[in-house]
Amino acid sequence: MEWTKEKLTIAIGQRICAGFTGTTVPPELRELIQKYKVGNILLFSENVESFEQLKALCADLRELILSETGLPPFIMIDEECGEVTRIDHLSGNTPCAGALGATGDPESARTVGRIIGKRLRAAGVNLNLAPVVDCLGDTYDVSAGNRHFSKDPKQIVLFSRAYIEGVRESGVLTCAKHFPGRGGTSVDSHFALPVVHKSLEDLEQTDLVPFREAIRAGTDAIMSAHIAFPAIEPEGLPGTVSSRVLTGLLRERMGFSGIIISDGMEMHAVMDLFPVPEGVLRTLKAGADIALVCHDPSLAAAACVRIMEGVENGELSAENLAEAYQRIAAKKAALPPLGPAEEFADPQDQETCAEIMRRVVRVVHAPENRPLPAINEKTLFWAWPALSSSPVVDGGHLKASSMAAERFGSAFCFDGTGEKPELLPESALFFLRHGEHLEEDLKEAARLADLGIPVVCVGLDIPSVLDHAPKNAWHILAWQYQTLALDAVFALLNA
Numbered sequence: 440m441e442w443t444k445e446k447l448t449i450a451i452g453q454r455i456c457a458g459f460t461g462t463t464v465p466p467e468l469r470e471l472i473q474k475y476k477v478g479n480i481l482l483f484s485e486n487v488e489s490f491e492q493l494k495a496l497c498a499d500l501r502e503l504i505l506s507e508t509g510l511p512p513f514i515m516i517d518e519e520c521g522e523v524t525r526i527d528h529l530s531g532n533t534p535c536a537g538a539l540g541a542t543g544d545p546e547s548a549r550t551v552g553r554i555i556g557k558r559l560r561a562a563g564v565n566l567n568l569a570p571v572v573d574c575l576g577d578t579y580d581v582s583a584g585n586r587h588f589s590k591d592p593k594q595i596v597l598f599s600r601a602y603i604e605g606v607r608e609s610g611v612l613t614c615a616k617h618f619p620g621r622g623g624t625s626v627d628s629h630f631a632l633p634v635v636h637k638s639l640e641d642l643e644q645t646d647l648v649p650f651r652e653a654i655r656a657g658t659d660a661i662m663s664a665h666i667a668f669p670a671i672e673p674e675g676l677p678g679t680v681s682s683r684v685l686t687g688l689l690r691e692r693m694g695f696s697g698i699i700i701s702d703g704m705e706m707h708a709v710m711d712l713f714p715v716p717e718g719v720l721r722t723l724k725a726g727a728d729i730a731l732v733c734h735d736p737s738l739a740a741a742a743c744v745r746i747m748e749g750v751e752n753g754e755l756s757a758e759n760l761a762e763a764y765q766r767i768a769a770k771k772a773a774l775p776p777l778g779p780a781e782e783f784a785d786p787q788d789q790e791t792c793a794e795i796m797r798r799v800v801r802v803v804h805a806p807e808n809r810p811l812p813a814i815n816e817k818t819l820f821w822a823w824p825a826l827s828s829s830p831v832v833d834g835g836h837l838k839a840s841s842m843a844a845e846r847f848g849s850a851f852c853f854d855g856t857g858e859k860p861e862l863l864p865e866s867a868l869f870f871l872r873h874g875e876h877l878e879e880d881l882k883e884a885a886r887l888a889d890l891g892i893p894v895v896c897v898g899l900d901i902p903s904v905l906d907h908a909p910k911n912a913w914h915i916l917a918w919q920y921q922t923l924a925l926d927a928v929f930a931l932l933n934a
Contacts, residue, residue: 442757449508450764451746452476454723456515456700456731457739462488464499467736472507475743478767479513480504481733482564484525490562490783493526497563510771511565513612513729518559519569520551520602521585521919530558531789532923534796536571536602537585537901540594541799541918545601548588551795552605554788559611561783565774566612568662568700572599572649573621583621585901585918592648599649600656607657610775614700615653616662618689619671619678620646628665628708632677638670651693659770660698661689663727665708677709680718685726698770699726703733704742716745724755728763792923800927803905804914811913812866812893814932819851819860819887820844821880822870837920839870839899846929866893868932871908872900872920885909897928 442450452472456479459468471477480500487493497514504512516525521535533555539548552570559567571586572595588598603613617628619642622635637646650661663679671683678684679701689695701722704710709718719730719742732739749755802811822840844852851864855876869884871877888894894912898904899920908914915931917924 442760447747447750447760448743449476449478449510450760451743451750452508453478453510453764453767454729454746454760455479455719455739455742456481456513456729457736458483458731458733459736460485460734462486462492463496464503465736469503471736471740472503475740476508477739477743478504478508478510479515479729481515481568481731482525483517483733484528487525487529490529493529493562501563510768511774513566513767513771514564515566515568515614515731516559516564517568518555518564519571519586520555522921523569523586526558526562527921530784531792532919532921533792534799534923535585535919536588536598538796538799538918538924539602540588540598541916542795545597547795548598549601549605549608550791552602553609554605554785554791556606556609556611557785557788558783560609560775560777563777564611566614566660567606568614568616569606570599570602570613570615570653571617572615572653573617573664574646574649575621592645595649596652600652603653603656603658607659610777612659612770612774614660614662614698615650615658617664617666617702618650618661619664619668619684620650621664621666622646622668624666628677628702629706630708632665632667632708632711634667634669634675636669642668642670647693650689654693654695654697658697660700661695662700662702663722665702665706677712679704679709679727680713680721680725682725685722690726696766698728698766701727701730703731705733705735705738716741720745720749720755723759723763724749728766793926796923796927797930800915800917800924800931802913802931803902803916804908804910806911806913811895811932814847814866814868814895816848817851817865818847818849819853819864819867820847820849820870821853821867821883823855823872823874823876823880837922839920839925842922842925843868843870843929863887863890863892866895868895868897870897870899870920871904872898873904877904881907881909884912888912895932899924 455477458481520533575590606613624633626633665677672681704718715738820840820843824838838854840854867887888909888911896908897915905914
């Protein structure tokens with residue numbers, strides 16, 4: 440390919456996906472697109488105010504980037520399902536991956552994938568950074584939460600394939616993540632570099648299985664993991680900046696011909712090793728087609744400058760640049776058309792999600808197999824107002840205890856503010872999540888249960904949140920800290 444300065448700038452800009460602050464196109468992003476021809480955008484909840492605003496924002500970005508680069512943008516978003524969402528405050532909650540897996544029916548994942556894809560296409564988003572297909576090992580990982588369909592690689596294959604097909608049936612691209620897998624590590628890449636000490640043979644039997652099947656299912660992209668795999672990359676580099684991982688394993692050994700996208704390059708697992716612009720150049724050299732610079736347009740601009748330097752001094756080959764540009768351009772040329780606005784928040788879709796959730800919210804332990812106690816105006820409802828513990832979640836506070844007390848007409852309520860109730864209730868319901876208050880919650884639940892008060896512990900989290908709940912209390916597993924799950928709990932309590 441003959442590279443003029445303009446073509447070179449456009450080709451480099453296609454390798455960057457930039458995030459920004461605001462609900463309209465800010466001047467610094469417009470300048471980034473006009474000067475550096477950045478061709479892709481990542482949206483977060485802070486960019487989403489209303490459906491009309493989101494649709495207008497996507498249309499403005501599409502028009503601006505198409506006019507500056509000659510190609511439409513990938514407009515990306517993390518709309519996995521459950522708590523990892525950017526738009527559910529507009530369209531309603533969806534069951535999380537853990538809840539979908541608990542149905543035992545992969546068609547539930549296809550259905551939710553189709554609903555999510557329909558919403559995104561109606562808004563103008565064309566690439567969903569989902570699903571998570573990482574294997575967990577023997578247990579659900581607290582840091583990864585309920586983002587996983589199962590602990591079993593075979594089940595992950597079934598559910599992730601169905602989810603991918605559902606999203607793609609709605610006309611939105613998918614991205615399986617985080618390659619080559621979390622490997623059961625509990626270290627969060629946002630804050631430090633995880634290391635997985637598995638042999639390649641072990642990875643072939645576990646972590647790589649869902650990625651192979653995601654490729655067969657037609658996933659359009661795969662996202663790299665900021666995780667070190669010494670068995671593959673003996674220099675200890677994160678997979679995101681390792682050619683042995685991205686090119687040797689993913690491209691050559693596994694035959695993936697789609698788009699490779701880095702995880703966010705401002706995460707400490709990589710940023711602590713390399714400044715963001717250097718990290719971006721290194722992931723492109725390693726085999727990524729697109730690098731995510733999620734939060735700061737000035738860093739995206741600096742990355743474009745560093746890539747240009749790398750091309751000019753021979754660090755990044757012309758062959759690398761041409762191959763990635765051709766992959767990206769071909770995928771963009773095949774983007775499905777946008778959908779009609781009326782598909783965005785279909786009430787029937789919300790009822791479908793509620794029905795799936797009601798199927799999996801269940802009593803998992805009952806003392807002496809007794810039926811649930813009466814929950815009424817004399818019940819104590821106990822919970823802390825919580826943001827998600829995971830940095831991938833943008834959501835606001837949810838006061839489960841206040842919502843429950845209002846639903847059942849009770850004045851006995853502790854929501855993390857004010858004094859704790861002194862009078863003993865006739866029954867008590869504790870909403871539990873992993874985090875700093877869990878030990879205190881369990882202690883109080885045990886105290887009341889030991890006094891003979893009927894206690895119900897509701898786990899709005901992964902199953903292990905109930906591991907130490909009192910055995911003389913009822914345990915309900917509800918999977919996620921969202922109104923969709925609370926409504927299913929209320930329905931169960933009223934049954």
